[in-house]
Amino acid sequence: MTDMTVNTAPYGTWESPIDAATAASRDGRPDFARIVGDELWWTAPRPAERGRRTLMRRRPDGTEESVLHPPWNVRSRVIEYGGLPWAGTDRGPGRGALVVFAHFADQRLFAYEPDVPGSQPRPLTPISSLGGGLRWADLRIHADRGEVWCVLEEFTGQRPTDLRRVVAAVPLDGSAAEDRTRVRELTDDSHRFVTAPRLSPDGTRAVWIAWDHPRMPWDGTQVLIADVTDDGFSGARTLIGGPDESIAQIEWARDNTLLAATDRTGWWNIHRVDPATGAAVNLCPRQEEFAGPLWRLGLSWFAPLDNGLIAALHGRGAQRLGILDPATGELTDVPGKWTEWDAMVTVTGTRVIGIAATATTGHEIVELDIRTGRPRAVAAHHSDAVDPDELPAPVERTFTGPDGREIHAHLYPPHNPAFTAPEGELPPYVLWVHGGPTSRAPLVLDLEITYFTSRGIGIAEVNYGGSTGYGRAYRNRLREQWGVVDVQDCVAVAEALVAEGVADPARLGIRGGSAGGWTTAAALVSCSTFACGAISFPVLDLTGWSAGGETHDFESQYLETLVGPMAKVPERYRDRSPVTHADRIRAPFLLLQGLDDVICPPAQCERFLAAIAGRGIPHAYLTFDGEGHGFRRQENIVRCLEAELSLYAQVFGFIPPSVPTLELTI
Structure with a gap:
């Protein structure tokens, strides 16, 4: 900065280069970053476009572009705070990406093929006029099954509490767009709140998190496990958890065991869980948090890598990104300037993707290649306003x-x-x-x-x-x-x-x-x-x-x-x-x-x-x-x-x- 005259003036009267419009234009952050094929996709705020959120993609050459234009607004209203509102899959050469997203205005799910000339979003789910209607979140595409697995929130009356939530499978062919009966319910509504299921690597079992009033998810949750059949889930049972244990995240490891972030020690630590017995072993006992409050469905504080290591956020107060070796309990922090990481960790191959910021730079999407150990900002780059x-x-x-x-x-x-x-x-x-x-x-x-x-x-x-x-x-x-x-x-x-x-x-x-x-x-x-x-x-x-x-x-x-x-x-x-x-x-x-x-x-x-x-x-x-x-x-x-x-x-x-x-x- 060049030399300047320093003026003396009372606090509050200082002339600032930052007007309200500048501050407001930077409101919001990138969110829900995921990999589709070899491309990075995420949602991004648009304060100047009536506050909508768009869906972005980063091409292999580094070009960033908005996939959806106004009025499309990629945002779910499940539990009102929402959750993972989109999912994508790469269908290979000549076909390109298929994405499914929740549109805020009517909460319907839409499928979109952005690489197909002339393609427009097409509805996958119907509209209900009862109460808050039908809402969807925590989306996962299972292309081999021709479905999107997600949480369905369905209003049964006009009051805010007249509703039910289940794990549902929505057909990708659009057959449920006008026919609610074509949506398969994979669970019953015996629990008030559920997350979307995680399918085991061998495809035989599914796990999800559930809880009930009056508990909030940071008070007490339980992990349910079920066998996956052609007709849905069978034999659902509680594996771990209870009224005084909060499991914030559950994932399958590559060896068909489970990884759970549970606070049974007083801190959210990552445990390996036996899917048969529920026996749990703390992989890195620390008085630090490896997870956080589940305000939105689909948050992710850790993700298992193909080589058995685990990319994990951890810390007291601010969380930083580390790589955990579950065999030894060794946790190696990733270098870099970023001091605050969002609960948006995802992995593919040797790549770890996260969203991070510092006290002087805004949130940007960061990629770590574990082969080099060097992170770099790859999208939604911070720029000084x-x-x-x-x-x-x-x-x-x-x-x-x-x-x-x-x-x-x-x-x-x-x-x-x-x-x-x-x-x-x-x-x-x-x-x-x-x-x-x-x-x-x-x-x-x-x-x-x-x-x-x-x-x-x-x-x-x-x-x-x-x-x-x-x-x-x-x-x-x-x-x-x-x-x-x-x-x-x-x-x-x-x-x-x-x-x-x-x-x-x-x-x-x-x-x-x-x-x-x-x-x-x-x-x-x-x-x-x-x-x-x-x-x-x-x-x-x-x-x-x-x-x-x-x-x-x-x-x-x-x-x-x-x-x-x-x-x-x-x-x-x-x-x-x-x-x-x-x-x-x-x-x-x-x-x-x-x-x-x-x-x-x-x-x-x-x-x-x-x-x-x-x-x-x-x-x-x-x-x-x-x-x-x-x-x-x-x-x-x-x-x-x-x-x-x-x-x-x-x-x-x-x-x-x-x-x-x-x-x-x-």
């Missing part, structure tokens, strides 16, 4: 919370090479609270963070108790303590930053979406630490959200563990809800809501706003047509970022350059 010198230098921290417990966090200090603050001024800081809550904030490049830090606002991302990546005991801290431990941990980090002389105690904010929105609102009504808050698509009324049927089936009984059994502690649902204590809120806030959100619907926000009406609290409520749980359209992300910055400006007392003023209602 701004000068790297503009990026903050994040710091990983471990804070001490109540009772001496550890709290993990990432600090992003204010940074702009062209500006410095007046001597003695402390910066404002905003605590970012991730969703889930059984999830984790990764330490990766996020231009939305840089949007604020480059203007002189510090960010602290808190992986509070209940977050994943630090073992079962850490995530179990939130059991029956949601709204308590998460709030306490955020307050502890904020107070520590003040005590260290890092942050201005009068200019602390908090923001979050979904479960993070809940924690933000719960903090605002329970303490005076924060001067304002930005709340996105939140939970605000526990009773309405759970017992009132205001959310989807997947999380409809999540609160049984997060808060406690409603039948036993109904008062806890009332007493912890921000809507109950709206009279306690004193801080200005911004509320952001998608009008198509079925996970945290607008009714939650509307009830909260009614409760604060006439209390003189400055606030703004922005809603967005066509947005669900999380915002995907570029113009809406821009509006949210600018509104949030304006809120901070008005509360913290500065005038940001070139940002529309958010009108606050009293």
Whole structure:
């Protein structure tokens, strides 16, 4: 970077080269990378195209191209968070690729032959007008059987919980496009949730994961195994697992034994499992996570290679890619700059494919050839949207919370090479609270963070108790303590930053979406630490959200563990809800809501706003047509970022350059 004059200006007023449109244009990441023949395929975000996801391919010469054009949107709604929405197979010379994908608008499966001139996607599944219809995810093509094996989610009524889920086989010939009866059900619906089956190398057996309410997949799951016959599956039985053991992934090894990521030791470790007896041996006993929470179907933290080795993600907090020798337990980390890997590991031959990022580079698709041991980015390459010198230098921290417990966090200090603050001024800081809550904030490049830090606002991302990546005991801290431990941990980090002389105690904010929105609102009504808050698509009324049927089936009984059994502690649902204590809120806030959100619907926000009406609290409520749980359209992300910055400006007392003023209602 060339020499420049360093200007002195108050925090928050720094002129930034990163506008909201730039940050919004980089929203999203490559996802669900797979190999089709010798080609790499994946889904990619298109914020400027109404937030759709397209299907990409990388030709052998390195050329990248979008396979599907608007309005096609490759995204599944199974369990609302979706899962692997496409599958592909190479049919050989002269025929090219066949891909099957779920189209978001109607959730039908479509088959597409992109190498056939004039080909257009053709439907494979019918439409149902009952409730949420028919939905499909975790797709696997079995060309020899002429079918796609996947999870079918079928609504049986109009309520969000009126549905069933089974393992299904969809014919590739299109015969089920108008005839539901042509879809073969390979399992019954005795379990509420299932993943798609993995077929053994010899083709004789299949395994899949199942669980039931009120457990979530990180609480307890079981692995089922069955014989494969011409008519479907037979003799299904539970092999391993139970109510207190979470198996996040199951795969066949090349020798027809099984590999499972189970947390029976308190950490998700990879075990070899005997398919006859269920006897399991830990292949690399470590107090590290080799898997994570199964929020979407089809996630993959490890993959067995043809030579018997296993490509595996592992670590505490951030996961890195390693190669595990199951015979010796030796785990060799792959070199390279990438510090955060997504649960998208796949292999073919000697190639390992993953999606990875760093604190200063975005997610890109990385290939490792185990013959050379050298990884390289091969697709969706990172490109600098701004000068790297503009990026903050994040710091990983471990804070001490109540009772001496550890709290993990990432600090992003204010940074702009062209500006410095007046001597003695402390910066404002905003605590970012991730969703889930059984999830984790990764330490990766996020231009939305840089949007604020480059203007002189510090960010602290808190992986509070209940977050994943630090073992079962850490995530179990939130059991029956949601709204308590998460709030306490955020307050502890904020107070520590003040005590260290890092942050201005009068200019602390908090923001979050979904479960993070809940924690933000719960903090605002329970303490005076924060001067304002930005709340996105939140939970605000526990009773309405759970017992009132205001959310989807997947999380409809999540609160049984997060808060406690409603039948036993109904008062806890009332007493912890921000809507109950709206009279306690004193801080200005911004509320952001998608009008198509079925996970945290607008009714939650509307009830909260009614409760604060006439209390003189400055606030703004922005809603967005066509947005669900999380915002995907570029113009809406821009509006949210600018509104949030304006809120901070008005509360913290500065005038940001070139940002529309958010009108606050009293």
